[in-house]
Amino acid sequence: MAAVKETVDQVLSIDVDKYKYGFVSDIESDLAPKGLNEDIVRFISAKKDEPEWLTEWRLEAFRRWQTMEEPTWARVDYPPIDFQDLHYYAAPKKTAGPKSLDEVDPALLETYKKLGIPLKEQEILAGVQKGERQVAVDAVFDSVSVVTTFKAELAKHGVIFCPISEAVKTHPELVKKYLGSVVPVSDNFYATLNSAVFSDGSFVYVPKGVRCPMELSTYFRINEKKTGQFERTLIIADEGAYVSYLEGCTAPSRDENQLHAAVVELIALDDAEIKYSTVQNWYPGDAEGKGGVFNFVTKRGDCRGKNSKISWTQVETGSAITWKYPSCILRGDNSRGEFYSIAISNGRQQVDSGTKMVHLGKNTSSKIISKGISAGRSNNTYRGLVSVGRKASGARNFTNCDSLLIGNKCGAHTVPYIESKNASAIVEHEATTSKISDDQMFYCLQRGLPQEEAIALIVNGFVKDVLQQLPMEFMVETQKLIGISLEGSVG
Amino acid sequence: MVATPVRTPAELALAARYPAERTLLPGTADVIAIRDAAFGGVEKSGLPHRRVEDWKYTDLRARLKTFPPAAGAGDVARVRIAAPAVEGDKARRLVIANGRYRPELSDLEDLEPGLSIFSLATALEAGDVAAVAALKLDDAIASNTAVALNTAFMTDGLVIGVANGVEIERPVELVHIAEGASAASTAVRHLVTVGKGARLTLIETIESLDKVAHHSNVMTVVDVGDGAKVDHIRLQLEPDEAVSMTSLVAKIGREANFDTFNAALGAGLARAQIFAEFAGRDSQAGFRGITMLGGRRHADTTLSLVHGAENCQSRELYKAVIDGEARSAFAGRIAVPAHAQKTDARMMTASLLLSEEAEADAKPELEIFADDVQCGHGATCGAIDEDLLFYLLSRGIPKAEAESMLILAFLGEAIDEIQNQAVHDALIHRVEGWLKTRAA
Numbered sequence: 010m011a012a013v014k015e016t017v018d019q020v021l022s023i024d025v026d027k028y029k030y031g032f033v034s035d036i037e038s039d040l041a042p043k044g045l046n047e048d049i050v051r052f053i054s055a056k057k058d059e060p061e062w063l064t065e066w067r068l069e070a071f072r073r074w075q076t077m078e079e080p081t082w083a084r085v086d087y088p089p090i091d092f093q094d095l096h097y098y099a100a101p102k103k104t105a106g107p108k109s110l111d112e113v114d115p116a117l118l119e120t121y122k123k124l125g126i127p128l129k130e131q132e133i134l135a136g137v138q139k140g141e142r143q144v145a146v147d148a149v150f151d152s153v154s155v156v157t158t159f160k161a162e163l164a165k166h167g168v169i170f171c172p173i174s175e176a177v178k179t180h181p182e183l184v185k186k187y188l189g190s191v192v193p194v195s196d197n198f199y200a201t202l203n204s205a206v207f208s209d210g211s212f213v214y215v216p217k218g219v220r221c222p223m224e225l226s227t228y229f230r231i232n233e234k235k236t237g238q239f240e241r242t243l244i245i246a247d248e249g250a251y252v253s254y255l256e257g258c259t260a261p262s263r264d265e266n267q268l269h270a271a272v273v274e275l276i277a278l279d280d281a282e283i284k285y286s287t288v289q290n291w292y293p294g295d296a297e298g299k300g301g302v303f304n305f306v307t308k309r310g311d312c313r314g315k316n317s318k319i320s321w322t323q324v325e326t327g328s329a330i331t332w333k334y335p336s337c338i339l340r341g342d343n344s345r346g347e348f349y350s351i352a353i354s355n356g357r358q359q360v361d362s363g364t365k366m367v368h369l370g371k372n373t374s375s376k377i378i379s380k381g382i383s384a385g386r387s388n389n390t391y392r393g394l395v396s397v398g399r400k401a402s403g404a405r406n407f408t409n410c411d412s413l414l415i416g417n418k419c420g421a422h423t424v425p426y427i428e429s430k431n432a433s434a435i436v437e438h439e440a441t442t443s444k445i446s447d448d449q450m451f452y453c454l455q456r457g458l459p460q461e462e463a464i465a466l467i468v469n470g471f472v473k474d475v476l477q478q479l480p481m482e483f484m485v486e487t488q489k490l491i492g493i494s495l496e497g498s499v500g
Numbered sequence: 501m502v503a504t505p506v507r508t509p510a511e512l513a514l515a516a517r518y519p520a521e522r523t524l525l526p527g528t529a530d531v532i533a534i535r536d537a538a539f540g541g542v543e544k545s546g547l548p549h550r551r552v553e554d555w556k557y558t559d560l561r562a563r564l565k566t567f568p569p570a571a572g573a574g575d576v577a578r579v580r581i582a583a584p585a586v587e588g589d590k591a592r593r594l595v596i597a598n599g600r601y602r603p604e605l606s607d608l609e610d611l612e613p614g615l616s617i618f619s620l621a622t623a624l625e626a627g628d629v630a631a632v633a634a635l636k637l638d639d640a641i642a643s644n645t646a647v648a649l650n651t652a653f654m655t656d657g658l659v660i661g662v663a664n665g666v667e668i669e670r671p672v673e674l675v676h677i678a679e680g681a682s683a684a685s686t687a688v689r690h691l692v693t694v695g696k697g698a699r700l701t702l703i704e705t706i707e708s709l710d711k712v713a714h715h716s717n718v719m720t721v722v723d724v725g726d727g728a729k730v731d732h733i734r735l736q737l738e739p740d741e742a743v744s745m746t747s748l749v750a751k752i753g754r755e756a757n758f759d760t761f762n763a764a765l766g767a768g769l770a771r772a773q774i775f776a777e778f779a780g781r782d783s784q785a786g787f788r789g790i791t792m793l794g795g796r797r798h799a800d801t802t803l804s805l806v807h808g809a810e811n812c813q814s815r816e817l818y819k820a821v822i823d824g825e826a827r828s829a830f831a832g833r834i835a836v837p838a839h840a841q842k843t844d845a846r847m848m849t850a851s852l853l854l855s856e857e858a859e860a861d862a863k864p865e866l867e868i869f870a871d872d873v874q875c876g877h878g879a880t881c882g883a884i885d886e887d888l889l890f891y892l893l894s895r896g897i898p899k900a901e902a903e904s905m906l907i908l909a910f911l912g913e914a915i916d917e918i919q920n921q922a923v924h925d926a927l928i929h930r931v932e933g934w935l936k937t938r939a940a
Binding site: 082399414417418419420421422423424425426428430431432433434436438439 | 553838839841851853854855856857858859860861862863864865866867868869870871872873876877878879880881882883
């Protein structure tokens with residue numbers, strides 16, 4: 010079945026040509042010299058005024074990185090990256106760190122205004138948006154975190170939300186304990202590179218039994234030319250804690266490719282829950298594939314405690330190349346992992362994304378819902394692993410990945426890996442819509458809904474609770490996309 | 501940084517064998533050149549390991565402990581009296597013993613007009629142009645390790661032709677038998693050409709008379725002509741000690757019909773590969789198989805299907821039952837190029853794990869470039885359904901028997917697709933035998 014017109018229009022409306030975050034902000038920057046060597050690593054570490062152990066940690070990662078090879082297994086094709094032709098550190102001048110928003114460079118605030126991100130607390134507290142949910146924002150501009158809002162409010166509940174560079178100084182014991190414990194230094198080429206040169210990112214710690222009172226959010230922006238952005242996010246939910254975190258990203262339209270290699274580590278202890286949502290909208294390059302961000306990201310959550318839960322939601326619309334597999338290690342008994350993804354590619358974008366659910370504990374469960382839509386000359390690949398270990402008795406997985414092609418110059422691919430070592434585990438992978446409960450379907454049909462609409466309704470209801478964590482505009486957009494993406498679905 | 505690989509004993513054995521045997525193997529200089537190229541590739545990269553994507557779940561480097569010498573002529577008398585694997589199928593049996601076609605043991609009486617059967621070794625020795633040309637394969641297939649080893653070491657096989665419009669009622673059965681008390685290896689290649697509008701049922705059985713670690717490598721290249729109908733069934737029945745590799749290469753013409761079924765019932769290490777391509781539009785194909793594993797056995801089914809033409813339909817169904825410490829792997833890839841609109845493909849793989857130590861791996865992959873297609877894939881993995889079992893137990897059926905019934909029903913979905921009744925029954929019989937042994 011070919012895609013219906015409404016679907017086609019919907020996807021074309023988010024065409025790469027219409028990238029609206031492509032402006033460049035004229036802000037004076039502090040740049041590290043181009044290239045990468047031990048001195049640069051030391052330079053970054055010194056800039057951040059880091060303790061000795063972290064400098065050593067970085068250097069060890071750098072030495073390891075030099076012995077590694079770039080991975081080539083993903084279904085993406087790009088010219089070789091010259092890792093020596095990049096700036097590994099760029100920061101807006103005035104790095105002393107603003108005490109309040111008034112001290113922040115007005116040009117920078119202007120940038121965030123353009124991005125539609127209100128950083129000024131008072132506006133949110135007193136202004137037009139009264140009654141809206143409160144969102145604490147950490148804004149990362151090129152390599153440094155420029156402002157974090159609502160810190161005081163969060164501190165009352167004992168929640169730590171600050172740039173990781175600050176956490177290294179204020180909470181070294183936590184950083185030391187958890188940094189690299191989910192994504193080891195030597196995990197993969199890009200994660201190792203990140204470990205060596207990571208500049209900033211967010212750090213979140215939610216103490217025992219605390220339900221984080223508001224959404225936490227980070228906006229990442231690459232501004233400077235020829236820079237790589239390497240942020241590192243570390244989120245720890247202590248026993249019984251809950252936190253929802255949203256990440257958004259944009260970059261200016263530039264002809265050359267920009268490199269983004271982030272590492273995100275999530276740790277959920279007993280009974281804790283972390284929701285991590287991403288709206289990835291890096292510059293995808295122009296319609297001919299010139300420019301755009303190379304997005305090589307390692308994201309992994311560790312359900313370390315029993316009854317813990319980690320849920321990833323991603324809406325991927327940007328980047329020239331996406332190489333991203335948010336994963337869950339289900340270590341604790343009864344822990345749960347979820348992955349909801351909507352990946353839309355257009356122009357000459359190449360997406361290779363998916364997830365890994367590694368079941369290690371007893372009665373662990375995971376759910377994967379992935380929708381890929383490709384248009385133009387893009388390629389969209391779902392690549393996922395569900396693995397059930399020997400001891401993961403009673404593990405349960407359900408995977409559903411649908412893809413939709415618009416036009417015959419694009420490609421949609423599915424590469425699922427299923428590895429089960431436990432007989433009592435039930436693993437299901439399917440790519441058709443027939444597994445929707447017959448009862449629900451019958452109920453809708455019986456009330457006169459056409460089949461397509463009924464499916465859309467059911468699926469939307471299915472993922473709704475996660476989509477609701479996204480900002481309003483994205484939620485609406487995403488909801489529409491889910492509704493339509495079922496039409497003409499192929500595996 | 502590429503480290504110089506340390507050669508494993510199997511790789512060393514291969515490296516020693518090939519230079520000594522290459523000129524003794526059948527074929528003219530052209531054939532030797534093809535063999536050299538194939539072996540050169542294997543020698544350069546070594547045996548594939550788990551980091552080689554196509555062999556991710558079957559690490560040959562680790563699993564192939566040795567590579568035994570080429571099989572000798574064997575005791576023909578023992579082969580002559582061996583009981584047939586399939587009774588009552590009235591098939592024309594063609595015997596390949598220890599890698600050599602044995603016309604004297606084969607049934608060549610009353611050859612139907614339009615059916616031709618020759619030895620590949622004879623054809624290659626005579627420099628038969630068509631046979632030599634048929635040895636050349638697409639790079640992606642030729643470079644596959646099992647295929648390359650077959651090309652390098654093949655000793656014989658059959659060249660079977662069915663003329664245009666000829667319908668051969670009587671199935672042709674290729675009986676592969678290994679005979680000998682010490683481990684030996686064989687490599688056999690068959691070239692089957694079925695003309696336009698022709699029909700053929702091709703059965704293959706692969707077995708060994710002795711419980712020793714024979715290595716067999718059987719490759720069958722089938723050319724299905726426009727409007728032709730070919731039914732291919734393979735029973736792989738070797739003892740647990742054996743290593744068995746099979747490759748099927750199928751090119752399917754326009755408005756043609758092709759079915760293949762693989763029953764992986766034997767060998768300690770088994771790999772069944774299928775490389776199929778729709779070369780003409782409006783065709784249909786079915787790819788099915790069952791795997792039954794126990795002990796420490798390992799079986800791998802790897803399917804690569806190129807839906808290269810418009811409006812073709814394919815169904816893939818692979819079922820595995822895994823007991824003991826065995827491991828089953830399925831990797832299926834369906835590729836749909838941009839021009840292959842109206843493609844309809846459905847791939848399903850299901851694994852039933854019967855013990856705590858069993859393992860099932862699946863990788864059902866889709867690669868789609870056309871927008872007006874229906875492609876689906878499913879994969880499941882789990883134990884016997886408790887509800888179903890309870891239902892049977894509540895009706896007074898003993899547990900072992902109830903389990904056997906459910907396993908048979910599980911495999912039956914695939915087996916029932918076999919059109920040849922005699923083979924179907926023979927297979928059911930073997931499954932029942934396996935289940936009885938298991939229940940005991």
